Amino acid sequence: MRALFRAGGPAAALMKSFCALSFALSLTACGSSNGPFVRPPADSIAGGQKNSPAAAGAPAEHIGSGPVKVALVLPLTQASGAPSVVGASLRNAAEMALTEAGSNDLTLIVKDDHSTPDGARIAAQEALAEGADLIIGPLFAPSVREVGRLAHGADKSVIAFSTDASTGGKGVYLLSFLVESYVNRIIDFAASKGKKSMAALIPENDYGRVAEAAFQQAAARDNVRVMTIEHYQPQTLAAAAQKIAALGDQIDALFIPEQADAMPAVSTALTTAGLSAKKVQILGTGLWNDARVLKLPALQGAWFSAPENGGYNAFSARYHAKYGSDPTRIATLSYDAVSLAAALAHTQGSQRYSENVLTNRSGFNGADGVFRFLPDGANERGLSVLEINDGIATPISPAPHSFAGAS
The missing domain is CATH 3.40.50.2300 (Response regulator)
Incomplete structure (x- = not known):
């Protein structure tokens, strides 16, 4: 990984937003972000946020109407049944990504895992039965393990959000801040x-x-x-x-x-x-x-x-304008995952979500900067180094904009 931060050179040129140029993909015109996920806020719905229905076995919410089906397995409710601000924020960010991508290729199948491994297992089973080609989510480590096991049996890939690197593996790729x-x-x-x-x-x-x-x-x-x-x-x-x-x-x-x-x-x-x-x-x-x-x-x-601040700040402003509330910090994970799914659905054909495509060494550029998935399911991100002075964090080593020259 060290070589990444020594790599210079410009970012891969982009033909247009949300389209792939070879394998160097830009998911958004934004830059990077203002910090990592520490822990989610208390699970309660903030004003203006939407939460989809989704008891296990209930009809899923569908966003979009394209031929490629992608499951979105999220903790829309807590295990207690109370609504989750984190899940709602992840759901909204996914919807925003699909809208901004302008893609007619995807249908997002939104499933509530109820913040439990059993709920995640049921949600994944239902989504796979409905023809999902890719599963995005879930968030919590035990749920990721359940979903990964099912997806592996169905020969489908997962892009999950757990910060526990041990939950990743062949076919289960973590987009989280590790x-x-x-x-x-x-x-x-x-x-x-x-x-x-x-x-x-x-x-x-x-x-x-x-x-x-x-x-x-x-x-x-x-x-x-x-x-x-x-x-x-x-x-x-x-x-x-x-x-x-x-x-x-x-x-x-x-x-x-x-x-x-x-x-x-x-x-x-x-x-x-x-x-x-x-x-x-x-x-x-x-x-x-x-x-x-x-x-x-x-x-x-x-x-x-x-990560640097610009991308998350721009994403947050657009999110607030659309939903009337601020996103949780990890909402960019859902945004980037859906943006990636939409771009690959448009450009990569039947192997769009295969290991070879998702683990391409050139990586992708999302709201939180450049990232790439590793074959073991972990990720590498382009991060900056900041120095604290007078209560302000100032970049002293910028985040790279590509993986050019990285090992």
């Missing part, structure tokens, strides 16, 4: 700037464990010495920060993969321990692209990796 991409980008960049001796402050949770594994792999690849990895829970955070501070000038960078809502406590612990970005280069992931993090004193001068 922590591995953030870690690779920020560690590669720091190494390119001469940072060769690092420590890590890792929260004891699932995100931290995934980030730690990616950090160790990236450090080994970049010949970076890892001096220490300190794990912490809230009650041990201060002591962990003190242990890192005791290393003094033995480290030149400190990696902290923490959620935005926990970063104020981390900043306090760093300050108490005498650590700041002025003394050691602090590194983070796209979860920091949050106003609460950008204003924290200890993080002024810190670097983190994230």
Whole structure:
């Protein structure tokens, strides 16, 4: 992945929006985005958002009337039966993508998985029985596993939204924001700037464990010495920060993969321990692209990796104009997946959603920037590196616009 961020050159030329030129596909004229999915808002319908019907076994909503059928398996309701703002936002973004693509090739079969694996299994069975050539969604990891198993048996591909990389695999491609991409980008960049001796402050949770594994792999690849990895829970955070501070000038960078809502406590612990970005280069992931993090004193001068802002901001403005409410942050995933499905339906023939097409090395360009699917189901994204100063995150290394020259 490192080679991607060294790749220069212009983005692939586009004949027109939403059409493929060879395999370098532009899904939207927008740029990139303003940060990753951290966790969805509370599941309640915001004003102006639509939620489709969809109890298991009930008639599905159909969007469009084209000959190519694509299933949209989404958590339109919670397991409790209450409506889901996340599911509604994903559904609306899909509709918007199909409208903006101007495609007459697709029919979207919208299915509610009720935020459960059983619901996802039933939804996928129904969609496949109705002739779906591709399944987009679901969101939650257990549901992705159920849908992937069924799709594999039917020899159909899935483009899912789980952030759990283990749910991906042959035929199940994750379009989500994966922590591995953030870690690779920020560690590669720091190494390119001469940072060769690092420590890590890792929260004891699932995100931290995934980030730690990616950090160790990236450090080994970049010949970076890892001096220490300190794990912490809230009650041990201060002591962990003190242990890192005791290393003094033995480290030149400190990696902290923490959620935005926990970063104020981390900043306090760093300050108490005498650590700041002025003394050691602090590194983070796209979860920091949050106003609460950008204003924290200890993080002024810190670097983190994230998509750029322009594409999501433009998408959000169009979404608000259409639906009268703001989208959830991950709505671009549904938008990009449907835009891709529409473009491939128009240009690729009967093999439109095959592994060879979906894993093309040139990748695709969506609302959150350039991305490509890997054969193991994971993805690579073109991310920028931003520096925090005076409460503002400013790009210091732009996101690439293509995978030209990438390995």
